[in-house]
Amino acid sequence: MLPHESDLLAGLSPDDASQVLVLGGNRALSPGEVIFELGDEARDLYLVKKGRVELTLPMRVGGTQEDVPVEERMAAQMLGWSALVPPHRFTLKATATVETELLVLPREDLQRFLASRPELGLVVMTNLAAIVGQRFQLFQTMWLRQVQRAVEMRNA
Amino acid sequence: MQPLIMSISLCLLGFAVCVLTFAAAMGNKDEEEPADVASPRKRGEQFFLDEVPPPALELGDTADAFVSRLRTHLRLEQEAARAFLDLPSADSLHASTDSPLWH
Numbered sequence: 001m002l003p004h005e006s007d008l009l010a011g012l013s014p015d016d017a018s019q020v021l022v023l024g025g026n027r028a029l030s031p032g033e034v035i036f037e038l039g040d041e042a043r044d045l046y047l048v049k050k051g052r053v054e055l056t057l058p059m060r061v062g063g064t065q066e067d068v069p070v071e072e073r074m075a076a077q078m079l080g081w082s083a084l085v086p087p088h089r090f091t092l093k094a095t096a097t098v099e100t101e102l103l104v105l106p107r108e109d110l111q112r113f114l115a116s117r118p119e120l121g122l123v124v125m126t127n128l129a130a131i132v133g134q135r136f137q138l139f140q141t142m143w144l145r146q147v148q149r150a151v152e153m154r155n156a
Numbered sequence: 157m158q159p160l161i162m163s164i165s166l167c168l169l170g171f172a173v174c175v176l177t178f179a180a181a182m183g184n185k186d187e188e189e190p191a192d193v194a195s196p197r198k199r200g201e202q203f204f205l206d207e208v209p210p211p212a213l214e215l216g217d218t219a220d221a222f223v224s225r226l227r228t229h230l231r232l233e234q235e236a237a238r239a240f241l242d243l244p245s246a247d248s249l250h251a252s253t254d255s256p257l258w259h
Contacts, residue, residue, distance in 0.1 A: 061226070062219040068226055071234075134241075141237035141249065148250050149258070 006047055006076040007131055011123045020124070023113055024105040029096035035079075038093045042082035044104045050075050051100025055092040067093060071135070081132055083107040225256040 004010065004017035012020070024047070029035065035046065035053065046053075052074055056067035070092065073079045082090050084107060114121035232253040240248045252258075 059226070061222055064219055066219070066223045066226075068223070068230065070230060137241055138234065138237050141240050142233050145233060145236065145250065 006078065008045070008047060008078040008124060008127050010127055012120060016117075016120055019117075020105070020110070020113065020120070021103060023109045024103040027102045027104050029100040029102065031096060031098050031100075033096045033100075035094040035096065035102070036090045038090055040090045042080060042088045042090050042107075044080060044106050045078060045083045045110065046080045046094075047078050047103040047105065048073050048075050049101040049103055052097045053079055053100060053102075054095050054097045055079065056095065057092060067095070072097075078131065081128055084111075084128060085132070229255040229257040 004012045004014050006017075009017040009020060026049070027046075029051070036042070038058065052072060054069045055071040055073065056069050058065050059068045060066075073094075079094055080090070082088060088107075114124055232255045236251055236253050239251065
């Protein structure tokens with residue numbers, strides 16, 4: 001899959017996508033390695049070049065805290081959009097589940113570049129809105145299903 | 157003589173009002189006493205819980221097994237939610253799954 005086919009850079013020409021990619025640096029991760037913790041300051045966005053990243057939330061189970069997966073990101077998908085959304089704090093924990101390679105895009109560099117090329121900025125921010133919107137719709141639906149289940153249990 | 161009688165009458169009237177007000181207040185307190193037993197002040201530390209008790213595990217269920225079932229549940233719920241988003245309808249929104257938490 002080519003860089004401009006990733007969810008963040010979809011719609012850019014290969015040349016324009018390359019100009020975004022040179023802003024970032026590579027980071028290799030071993031299985032189990034944590035990329036960021038819930039509550040960390042979000043300074044960077046990440047594009048998964050290869051491997052898998054699990055996004056988890058902490059949940060108390062039987063008196064202990066467990067990381068429960070809520071989403072998985074794979075090659076050509078981005079994570080860490082909290083870097084572009086105030087208050088710039090990660091709301092999930094991200095962990096590589098296999099050998100993984102990421103492109104790390106510093107927020108300030110990306111914003112500076114997109115401000116200098118507004119036509120690219122529009123495309124990238126539209127892609128970002130779609131990614132955030134999909135997460136929102138998914139969780140809204142899951143939440144409503146759980147509420148419905150709670151109503152059924154109460155009326156049972 | 158008349159002003160003196162008026163003064164004494166007013167003093168007696170004031171005293172009577174005080175007595176009645178005090179009696180009424182004491183009477184109300186007595187009436188409220190049974191209800192106060194259930195008030196948060198009487199229940200003490202139960203009003204503020206330091207920690208929410210952990211969810212009860214089923215008999216013979218280890219934490220690992222429960223987390224495994226929870227993972228499966230979340231995966232199935234995400235699949236069901238995605239199916240709804242692909243083709244939204246009231247039926248697909250509440251379509252049931254084979255989640256181990258519900259069966």
